[in-house]
Amino acid sequence: xxxxxVALALLIALNDPSAAAESEPAQASIAQPLKQFKxxxxxxxxxxxxxxxxxxxxxEAGAYLKISRTGAADDEPAVSFTAYAEDxxxxxxxxxxxxxxxxxSLPNESLSxxxxxxxxxxxxxxxxxxxxxxxxxxxxxxxxQLIDGDKSGDAAAVSLAGAAAALLYMDAQQNRLGxxxxxxxxxxxxxxxxxxxxxxxxxxxxxxxEIKKPPKLPPGVVPAKDESCKRYDPxxxxxxxxxxxxxxxxQAAAYNFAYRFWxxxxxxxxxxxxxxxxxxxxxxxxxxxxxxxxxxxxxLGAENKGRGVGxxxxxxxxxxxxxxxxxxxxxxxxxxxxxxxxxxxxxxTAKAAQARSSH
Numbered sequence: 001x002x003x004x005x006v007a008l009a010l011l012i013a014l015n016d017p018s019a020a021a022e023s024e025p026a027q028a029s030i031a032q033p034l035k036q037f038k039x040x041x042x043x044x045x046x047x048x049x050x051x052x053x054x055x056x057x058x059x060e061a062g063a064y065l066k067i068s069r070t071g072a073a074d075d076e077p078a079v080s081f082t083a084y085a086e087d088x089x090x091x092x093x094x095x096x097x098x099x100x101x102x103x104x105s106l107p108n109e110s111l112s113x114x115x116x117x118x119x120x121x122x123x124x125x126x127x128x129x130x131x132x133x134x135x136x137x138x139x140x141x142x143x144x145q146l147i148d149g150d151k152s153g154d155a156a157a158v159s160l161a162g163a164a165a166a167l168l169y170m171d172a173q174q175n176r177l178g179x180x181x182x183x184x185x186x187x188x189x190x191x192x193x194x195x196x197x198x199x200x201x202x203x204x205x206x207x208x209x210e211i212k213k214p215p216k217l218p219p220g221v222v223p224a225k226d227e228s229c230k231r232y233d234p235x236x237x238x239x240x241x242x243x244x245x246x247x248x249x250x251q252a253a254a255y256n257f258a259y260r261f262w263x264x265x266x267x268x269x270x271x272x273x274x275x276x277x278x279x280x281x282x283x284x285x286x287x288x289x290x291x292x293x294x295x296x297x298x299x300l301g302a303e304n305k306g307r308g309v310g311x312x313x314x315x316x317x318x319x320x321x322x323x324x325x326x327x328x329x330x331x332x333x334x335x336x337x338x339x340x341x342x343x344x345x346x347x348x349t350a351k352a353a354q355a356r357s358s359h
Contacts, residue, residue: 030278
């Protein structure tokens with residue numbers, strides 16, 4: 001094993017013995033695994049951008065902590081604190097306490113926040129983010145409290161169990177162990193010793209267009225059979241002058257609806273294939289959950305919610321390159337503990353660039 005990873009393997013094994021074998025840096029061509037270290041979730045993508053999430057100790061939505069960083073050698077970590085905001089706020093502040101006291105690493109006890117939907121978020125970057133992470137290593141407790149004028153919410157706990165292992169894993173994925181840039185096991189090696197992250201794959205994406213009034217169901221496309229699908233119309237998307245994508249509701253529930261897709265052309269229909277690079281297909285690769293076509297027509301998105309509030313699950317985006325659907329982005333969150341989907345770790349990233357017309 002690489003000497004840099006020896007200490008990592010020992011520490012990670014204490015939290016998750018199966019993780020030690022998966023601590024090598026990310027590969028550019030495949031989707032990376034999502035890892036759980038006690039109450040911390042961490043995920044990196046194929047270009048070594050990583051997100052670590054400190055979660056509340058229970059499934060009740062309260063607050064969480066995010067530490068993110070790209071794989072670039074000189075990139076600094078970014079820290080954000082997020083609290084659940086049930087009501088609309090005017091001037092939200094987040095009061096952050098470590099071990100019951102104002103963290104010495106924070107510029108102020110209360111940080112200015114911004115509200116987006118049901119969440120209020122405050123951020124740290126640069127020296128402030130680094131100082132907070134350094135202080136976090138010796139902290140026992142962390143709480144985040146939403147304040148709006150004379151109104152104060154309850155202080156919500158963010159668990160620190162698993163934080164060190166999660167950040168150490170993140171350092172390893174980015175080849176930072178033993179360097180001056182590491183979050184946990186710093187060394188004397190310069191940032192210049194860190195190899196550049198791989199470039200994301202580029203997909204020559206064909207612009208797709210939805211057909212608002214679908215024609216008659218073509219041969220080979222099976223109509224919906226499940227009673228739950230009665231109110232879900234077919235999805236028909238033009239892929240080229242002689243090919244269309246047909247989606248038929250397969251099953252619908254309270255907050256998810258699954259569609260089965262076919263590619264129709266040359267007088268026949270064949271199942272579409274949506275396959276995640278590097279993963280063994282465990283479910284039907286022709287099915288997407290809650291599919292939508294992007295406004296620019298370059299990607300077909302899917303969102304599979306783990307529960308109705310949408311704080312866990314999987315979100316993917318797919319581009320058509322003229323021959324097959326290829327993954328553009330994959331985000332995943334397995335723990336259902338109140339994390340906004342905007343903050344779920346990204347496990348795969350590609351670029352979808354519109355293909356030039358042949359005309």
